[in-house]
Amino acid sequence: MKIKSEPDKGIYDAFNKGIQRSNGIYIWIVNSDDYIEPQALKELAQLIESFPEDNLPIIASSMRFINLNQNTSTIYISNEKAPQKGYKSLDMGIIHPATLVPKSIYKQIGNYDDRFSIMADIDWFIRACKTHQPIYSSTIVSTNMCYGGISTTSQFKKLYKERTMLYKKHTRNLIEEKLYLSKWCIRHFKNTLYTKIKSLKHK
Template sequence: MKITIITAVYNREATIGAALASLHAQTHAHIEHLIIDGGSTDGTLAILRAAATRADTTLVSEPDHGIYDALNKGLARATGDVIGILHSDDEFADPQVLADVAAAFAASPTDAVYGDLDYVAADGSGRIIRHWRSGPYSRSRLARGWMPPHPALFIRKPVIDRHGGYDTRLRIAADYDAILRWFTRGHVAPAYVPRVLVRMRVGGESNRSLERIIRKSREDLEALRQNKVGGLSALAWKNLSKLPQFLRR
């Protein structure tokens, strides 16, 4: 199984090296890495050019219209059987992650595999701030605001080819919209790998200000409605379900 990993990056000199190292340490043999850089102006591009000397890595560096536009560029170039995302502030939890994902696909006819995610401190200490335990999937949970962590989701390419990538009209919640679309219109019944697959540094785009939090809620509601999954009650449950993530495991 060939797994394509897409990394969208812009001016992440401080974190991109750790993200790349976590990918290069993977034991799974068949990986395609597509790096879509938005035209970084710090030291990021030098790090990326060094990584792009690997035979399995392709680097594209040019202006884009945000992270979802960059991810769509990656999707258009992807040739793998399965697609995953590695953000420039994230790391795979250990070298066995992609091997376990491939094994989960091989064990069942599923079109998607997902796992758990740890939010860790931005200082690189690895201190866990939140633990996102996804739990098993059921269609009814979507209407209660459930979703798998986007960075810990791997999906077969034909699903994306049939049902589309990221809606760039949505500036913050295009990943939520895409997941709802793949799971509903694509009738995906994903397999759950009950362990942490990805560590994400805190400080994401959606929570940087009250204005962005409000915008994200509006976009989440739009995604729920246009995919005919739910409305305000699903949005409320989605936000409330995050509270247990702050409790110790």
């Protein structure tokens, strides 16, 4: 086990440092508030052994999302149709905390763009789809994520700024950009309202 602790420019800069220092075939990023399932490494190792060595895919496994405030948990199952759907809508089509990536793919398409502070994982996923990287969806529940991370608590202005930056990076059509951002705003506020209502019901 190698441990490196030093100042960084944010979570994606830290991700990149880990990727650069790794020497394995697959890389799995586990955040500080996440924890893996007891049998995950064994099950994932068996799955990896079933793949041809010259065509290793990105493994999009499944995840348990835990809300400690409400004492509830939800299992999100990886869906083989989700990557294409996410790519078309410029959104995340895989469950990033439950995703394992061959180091060869990081070498091919690059690491995370640390100009983003929240959505570099979405940007990376879009680049993976653009270059037609293989993605294998698995029902293996590999990790547990707790509510309260940067992606679940960020303010609207910060999210909107990053969405705008994300869209400008991947398209040049101003009309489509405004339409995309409008749809995202509506979806964001609907989800926020739903979460607040659900939270009130548990009080």
